[in-house]
Amino acid sequence: LIGIDVAKEADLSEWYQQVITKGQMISYYDVAGCYILEPGSYAIWENIKTWFDAKIKTLKVRNAYFPIFISSDNLEREKEHLEGFAAEVAWVTKGGKSDLEKPVAVRPTSETAMYPHFARKIQSHRDLPLKLNQWNNVVRWEFKHPMPFIRSREFLWQEGHTAHLTQEQATEEVLQILDWYADVYQELLAVPVVKGTKTVNEKFPGADFTTTIEGFIPATGRGIQAATSHALGQHFSKMFNITVEDPAAKEAGKSEHVHVWQNSWGLTTRSIGVMILTHGDNRGLVIPPRVAEIQVVIIPAGVTAKTSAEAKEDLYKKVDNIKSDLESVGVRVETDLREGYSPGFKFNDWEMKGIPLRIEFGPKDAEKGQVTTSRRDIDDKTAARGETKIEDLKEAIPKLLEQIQKDMLAKATKAYDEHRVQLTNWDEFVPTLNGKNVILVPHCEGDKCEDEVKAKSARTALGDGVAEDKQAPAMGAKSLCIPFDQPEGIKEGETKCINPDCKDFAKKWVLFGRSY
Ligand SMILES: O=C1CCCN[C@@H]1CCCn1cnc2cc(F)c(Cl)cc2c1=O
Numbered sequence: 001l002i003g004i005d006v007a008k009e010a011d012l013s014e015w016y017q018q019v020i021t022k023g024q025m026i027s028y029y030d031v032a033g034c035y036i037l038e039p040g041s042y043a044i045w046e047n048i049k050t051w052f053d054a055k056i057k058t059l060k061v062r063n064a065y066f067p068i069f070i071s072s073d074n075l076e077r078e079k080e081h082l083e084g085f086a087a088e089v090a091w092v093t094k095g096g097k098s099d100l101e102k103p104v105a106v107r108p109t110s111e112t113a114m115y116p117h118f119a120r121k122i123q124s125h126r127d128l129p130l131k132l133n134q135w136n137n138v139v140r141w142e143f144k145h146p147m148p149f150i151r152s153r154e155f156l157w158q159e160g161h162t163a164h165l166t167q168e169q170a171t172e173e174v175l176q177i178l179d180w181y182a183d184v185y186q187e188l189l190a191v192p193v194v195k196g197t198k199t200v201n202e203k204f205p206g207a208d209f210t211t212t213i214e215g216f217i218p219a220t221g222r223g224i225q226a227a228t229s230h231a232l233g234q235h236f237s238k239m240f241n242i243t244v245e246d247p248a249a250k251e252a253g254k255s256e257h258v259h260v261w262q263n264s265w266g267l268t269t270r271s272i273g274v275m276i277l278t279h280g281d282n283r284g285l286v287i288p289p290r291v292a293e294i295q296v297v298i299i300p301a302g303v304t305a306k307t308s309a310e311a312k313e314d315l316y317k318k319v320d321n322i323k324s325d326l327e328s329v330g331v332r333v334e335t336d337l338r339e340g341y342s343p344g345f346k347f348n349d350w351e352m353k354g355i356p357l358r359i360e361f362g363p364k365d366a367e368k369g370q371v372t373t374s375r376r377d378i379d380d381k382t383a384a385r386g387e388t389k390i391e392d393l394k395e396a397i398p399k400l401l402e403q404i405q406k407d408m409l410a411k412a413t414k415a416y417d418e419h420r421v422q423l424t425n426w427d428e429f430v431p432t433l434n435g436k437n438v439i440l441v442p443h444c445e446g447d448k449c450e451d452e453v454k455a456k457s458a459r460t461a462l463g464d465g466v467a468e469d470k471q472a473p474a475m476g477a478k479s480l481c482i483p484f485d486q487p488e489g490i491k492e493g494e495t496k497c498i499n500p501d502c503k504d505f506a507k508k509w510v511l512f513g514r515s516y
């Protein structure tokens, strides 16, 4: 059977594996945790890259390339930063037959590759702001279950690294980048995200504060970190001695050196996995038009053995005209003229690949001077269908693609909104979590308290009264972010923290959830 033979709601991981392989996004590879990105998914990454690269160029960010190898001296410059991550560093220890004098690390992220260079490059305030970005790959030797796009030992990303004279300039950039990350998910991938700040527990230890966009996978009810934009403050510049002479002090005839204010920000190919998990259905992939390599596929119908050669030729000619019409208005279109396959077979094939819109065109359509359209995002086959006059195609099809894009985001946003539950009563916390929701609660922002919430929601999530060995493992709820968008209702020094054993008052509404 070539179709997807497992339901998304029945077995998500089996469904996901079939959808990404039969949809020709991923192929498997003989190194654990590594996957082949087939052209279908690489084309989506290229669309994301084209859009985001154009945005950062408006900030005068320049792309560069740093070596993939990092000396242990450089990697270990930042002790505390490394200690939390040491277990996932991949090391090169041999060249051919001979051992390396000093093993080199494969970059897991490039701070320690770039910042010694920043220290050399940045001498005067005129060298600021320095804004570099890399489109590259990184390696993290994860031990948790790998999942294509979502968690792999090598992935593609962009990593932006900037240095500024003032904290204000740095902060402004952190927030601008986060907005563009949200746009990549919402405007390109039609995936809703919540913007916020990471709590002390979850932020990057090397940052003053970490801003994040948090996605949601309805099928599992788990949150997922979608991208992060860190305000590093002067943490790394003090570590790597990146200073400039303070222009203000110089004005006053004094010579003072100030540490620069830095940011780093990253978005990865995980975004493609989130898009697939969000929109995919039991017929396979569903790709939002804005990032689809092919937006429309035209399939001739009604051609049978009885169709005369000239009738067929005439039909194919008209199909070609439709294709050129659509290409002339920037639509990415393919025709499927393969012999020996029925239209039905072709419909399934392209549906599995998630092409957003199908155009069927047969002799009857030709007679009526129209085409039959079928939207991939609508489950109901009848509701998915429409008719368009051939002379209207140039205007109608781009509009229909935009409608599909809009409706896909609306549908996913509705699902996220329905599963983001605001609570003030602890007794509802775990049952709500088990209902495949993420939860917004008043919280004291204490890291110990956060750990307790995680522990409690893991234990009781195993279902009371069920025999220990029968209990399905259920991880605890982590804090996902402190949403920028704070509801009303927390009274300073009055509203209690959600954790019944916590004595402190709530400071903010914090989003908790099981997560990837
Ligand atoms: O998230 C981003 C955006 C792009 C640039 N980097 C930051 C911080 C990355 C944190 N992080 C994440 N993972 C890591 C894994 C490691 F093995 C080592 Cl040595 C370090 C890290 C590490 O610093």
Ligand SMILES: [Mg+2]
Binding pocket: 140
């Ligand atoms: Mg990690």
